[in-house]
Amino acid sequence: MLLTGYSKEIFRAKCNPSFESIHCIAHLDRDISEALPYINSVLGGFEYFKDPPAVTFRMHGKLVTVHPKQIAINGLKDEEEANKILEWLKHEINESWEKRNEIEPCYKGAGKPKVFEILKLLPKTNCRECGETTCMVFAARIAEGAKGQEACKTLIEKNRKKLISYLDQFNLDR
Ligand code: SF4
Structure with missing residues (x-):
């Protein structure tokens, strides 16, 4: 298993603490750089950066960016929602990594709409x-x-x- 755990930080936007949604940063216990092109291929990120590597997805109205040692999620309803998304992502990251020999790695995003x-x-x-x-x-x-x-x-x-x-x-x- 590539990613075994993470520690979580939950906070409100500094620019406007009255906003109801929360943000989450998960600090990963392993560097997952090498898995990023495989996750991008499987989940279809809309932005992919090579240096430093990072891939961004939109999931159910939230922006999720996966970095080598962090996952950032914005626009969350509560901590429970953060937990669900993080556990799901952990599973996807590990599965993509385990099946990497069957997956064509992808080093670019799908681009942005106009x-x-x-x-x-x-x-x-x-x-x-x-x-x-x-x-x-x-x-x-x-x-x-x-x-x-x-x-x-x-x-x-x-x-x-x-x-x-x-x-x-x-x-x-x-
Ligand atoms: S019509 Fe325009 S301002 Fe009104 S809800 Fe739709 S996008 Fe928003």
Whole structure:
């Protein structure tokens, strides 16, 4: 087993401690650098950095970045959610590493979607119901993987389907 354990740090955003979501950093007991291209291949990261190595995924509206000795997760509801994601990732990391002879390592991310392509499908009413000040800001948040399309409740079904299919190319909106 590559990764046997980690210690966890939970905190609120320093810039705005009143934000309800929390962040988590897990300090890993082993350096998992060599496993990163395999995890990227299996889970389809949207960003991959070679030096220093790191891979970023979007999972259920959270941004998860796996570094050689750390895993950072933002936008968490509570500590229980952090535990679930970390245990799942630990399993995926170990499984990818054990099966590395059968996996083609991947050293690049799926890329980022264009803000304009997202914006043109949104209602453009700037109603703020998604929690962002404008549809443009919301589009930028989707493009960076920090929000999912479901947060815009007034998006018409036809455009929602188009948006989901566009985001699928970048391994977003899971
Ligand atoms: S909820 Fe939808 S329409 Fe309203 S501001 Fe957000 S993206 Fe725009």
